[in-house]
Amino acid sequence: MPRPIQAYIDLEALTHNLTIVRQYAPNARIMAVVKANAYGHGLLHTAQALRNADGFALLELDAAICLREAGFRHPILLLEGFFSTQELALLEKYRLSAVIHHNEQVAMLTNSTHRNLDIFLKINTGMNRLGFAPEQFPAIFEKLSNNPAISQITVMTHFATADSAINNVRFCHQLQRFDEVTRNAPSSCSMANSAAIIRYPETHRDWIRPGLMLYGASPFAAHTAADFKLKPVMTLVSKIIAVHHLKKGDIVGYSGSFQAEKPMRIGIVACGYADGYPRHAPTGTPVLVNNQICRLIGKVSMDMLAVDLTDSNNVRVSNPVTLWGQGLPIEKIANAAETVSYELLSSLSTRVGMILSEENSQDQSTPIQLQSN
Ligand SMILES: *Cc1c(COP(=O)(O)O)cnc(C)c1O
Numbered sequence: 001m002p003r004p005i006q007a008y009i010d011l012e013a014l015t016h017n018l019t020i021v022r023q024y025a026p027n028a029r030i031m032a033v034v035k036a037n038a039y040g041h042g043l044l045h046t047a048q049a050l051r052n053a054d055g056f057a058l059l060e061l062d063a064a065i066c067l068r069e070a071g072f073r074h075p076i077l078l079l080e081g082f083f084s085t086q087e088l089a090l091l092e093k094y095r096l097s098a099v100i101h102h103n104e105q106v107a108m109l110t111n112s113t114h115r116n117l118d119i120f121l122k123i124n125t126g127m128n129r130l131g132f133a134p135e136q137f138p139a140i141f142e143k144l145s146n147n148p149a150i151s152q153i154t155v156m157t158h159f160a161t162a163d164s165a166i167n168n169v170r171f172c173h174q175l176q177r178f179d180e181v182t183r184n185a186p187s188s189c190s191m192a193n194s195a196a197i198i199r200y201p202e203t204h205r206d207w208i209r210p211g212l213m214l215y216g217a218s219p220f221a222a223h224t225a226a227d228f229k230l231k232p233v234m235t236l237v238s239k240i241i242a243v244h245h246l247k248k249g250d251i252v253g254y255s256g257s258f259q260a261e262k263p264m265r266i267g268i269v270a271c272g273y274a275d276g277y278p279r280h281a282p283t284g285t286p287v288l289v290n291n292q293i294c295r296l297i298g299k300v301s302m303d304m305l306a307v308d309l310t311d312s313n314n315v316r317v318s319n320p321v322t323l324w325g326q327g328l329p330i331e332k333i334a335n336a337a338e339t340v341s342y343e344l345l346s347s348l349s350t351r352v353g354m355i356l357s358e359e360n361s362q363d364q365s366t367p368i369q370l371q372s373n
Contacts, residue, residue: 004239004318005271007348008325009041010216010357013231014049017214020229024197025204029054031077031190033211037063040276040348041215041234044070045356050214057209061087061096068094077120080130081105088114099156101130106140114149120156120190123181125174127160134181141185154207155182156190162203163195163219175203195219198228217330217341224329234345235325236276236352239318240289242268243309252306253298258283265309267294269321272303276348277323278337281305285336288322290315 021030032053033039038046043063047056047070055075058064064076081098082088085108091098097118100106109117121144124131132140144150157178161170175191182189188206194213196203198220212218216232218225225232246252246260267289273279277300285296287307294307309315324330330341337344 002353003270004237004241005275005352006237007040007352007354008235008237008357009045009354010231010233010235010326011045011049012357013216013233014041014046014214015052017216017230017233018050018053021197021208021210021213025192025201025208028192028204028208029206031055031057031075031207031209032214033057033079033193033209034063034067035059035079035211036346039211039215039342040345042354042356043067047072055207061090064096065090065094068096075118082108084108085112088112088117091117099130100144101132103140106143109144109147109149112149116151117149118152118154119144119150120154121187123155123157123178125157125177125181126170127158127174129158129160131157134177137181138184141187153185153187154190155185155187156207159191159193159196159203162193162199163221165220165222171200175200193219212342212345215345217345221331221335221340224331226329232325232330234330234348235327236271236323236348237325238269238271238321238323240267240307240315240321241270241304241317243315243317244268251298254301255299258298258306263310265313266297267307267309267315267319267321269305269307269323270303271305271321271323272301274302274349275352276344277305278333278339278344278347280339281333281337286328286332288328290319291327293328 030053032050034056035058037043057077057079059079075097077097079099081100092114099120099122101122122131123137159174190207192203192208194210197208197210213230216225216230244266246264248260248262250260252258271277279300281300283297286293287296292312297308298306322328324333334341
């Protein structure tokens, strides 16, 4: 028997969540974001389940090539563009689109023999991560419009605060800047991530870029995915591998930060931070044991964590545990560990095996022949 920790991937939930995205933005094309190994869910089976999206976005060139070689014909967008002229040849060979966000990329394109490159020209409207300053935009747009390497320009931006209710002013400012700057640019445009898709319909435009919501997690800390009818795709499960009785004053785990104040019964779960569970999850973080909520106690170690079974006297070794997913919203774990669902999902370790559910056989669209992964 291998270690009992496994990530169950519900492919039907992925197609369901894609349908929800379409309901939010019926007139936009969907660029499904599959960066970081599809937010930890595994690239190829995720893309296969999301094949009714209109495109894929990611930033790892090898993963983009892998999608193309697996037979996907969708537009594939590299969200950080390219980093060297050598990569341009691969972009052409595999028909990959690129975000253009700084002058060095423009210079590389100016001297290139590349043809038919579709680009997403990124404007920095206030996030201050990637993109051209609004003042630079008209000249850059003009220059790229006349570049024979480029066949299509979509203008884009990215919001810093679409997920935070209190910072609406900044969001509005970004949106306003974008519209001002691009008013005279004859291009389609793309701005919305999951939070903006849900909260700001005025951002939907031509292409939306959902990531997190496709995986069935909420971009808002105060909500769980179910509030938006999204279904969790990943359920991280394991088992109880040991049970102990503690006396008052006994400690649990490294540094003895947890000490029993009364006689207790505890369970040890085969899941630790090397599996992707957050090391900073404190005592009290919910864990689902035999379908009952228990609390995590003590420090999470590399391979194991402990749960309080004092009030769950029916629990035995080999009983099932859910760390997040179906039955235990991942947002609860993210909030307890003072992180975000994005980090939890994308940190899933490669040593955790994945079990893929059967996809909905009602789906009539053409399946793509996948290579093994
Ligand atoms: C990751 C990413 C997205 C997706 O964001 P979510 O919040 O996961 O929906 C969209 N656009 C860009 C540029 C990204 O890097």
